[in-house]
Amino acid sequence: MNDPIIFGQPHFGEEEVELVSRTIRSTWIGQGPLVEEFERKLATAVWADHVVAVSSCTTALELSLLAAGVGPGDEVITTPLTFVATVNAIECVGASPVLVDIDPATLLLTPEAVRAAVTDRTRAVIPVSFAGRPLDLAGFTALAEQHDVWIIEDAAHSVGAVAGGQPVGATRHPRLLTCFSFYPNKNLASAEGGAVTTADADLAARLRSLRLHGLDGDAWDRYRDRHYRPALATRVGRKANWTDLQAAIALPQLAKLEGFLATREHLAATYDELLAGHPDIRLIPRPPPSLAERHALHLYQVRVPVAHRDRVVHELRGESIGAAVHYPAVHHHPYYEPLAHPGLAAATLAGEELLSLPLHPGLGRRHLVRVADRLRHHLAG
């Protein structure tokens, strides 16, 4: 019996165990000094002026929209090829999601396609650096200037990616916010978590308040300040803060991120080699990693014929190989069917053809050989 090959297993070592234990022993497990340390270190790693850590990428997206003043009556343009969290965040602030089709080659939104869909109600665009592939951020920030809209990058998949010579998350424009996820299967794992990066100090202050009930301070502020005063609400906020216990897992992960990315690149190249040349498997070409562009390889995906995709996923999973689907197109979720329109052909097809194969730093060549053999076998059947 072969060991299960898990789809996206986090990779922890003694560093995480040690810091989590130390944090528990300190008794300060809520939001405090480790959250601040993580925010500072992530800011350095991705060249961000300000980082605000929150409970998830979903809340990072929602708070970003709120902080940007997006609400009822506003339209927010996004991609149909994303996790439902992206559109849910738009709905949760009372705005209307508008779906624009992806470029079939990169699976990403392009500034050109988005520009054609901008109306006088458009207040924000949420492009997704899907699978870890960097977006044309120069094009999107130009669009922000021309149309006075916010760009809120959903970078749940792309911590560690490089776009236009800068890390994803770099604060290259005042109207660009970047949202990361630290969900357990993400490139940088914790027990849930997210973060927003921004160039704007006022916006960062708004986000800090929004993540904690709209208050003007947190418990750590009160603890370390010798002149106690109760925190006061200056707006309506959410309960979306992060905790030191989660930061205790994420801090060592951040230190190991570069090594994880190198392993992911190596594994993806191995999959390319093992799967090339099969008539029913279409590889998705990636630009080679360079100082200008780097794919973060959160997902390794291939395209297979629609008629086989769901059966093959089912059969691989039956053999404990964690194949998965990312994602059914947004307009195929019953709640979001009203967002469908005839101009979404590329995302619709991608949602039916894409197959994600197991990818995480704990895998080696022998695992990938087994995945590739079984995929070829099931496609033949």
Ligand SMILES: Cc1ncc(COP(=O)(O)O)c(C=O)c1O
């Ligand atoms: C594209 C995308 N956006 C947002 C999210 C939400 O992230 P989180 O689970 O941290 O809320 C996910 C989660 O998988 C995602 O894939």
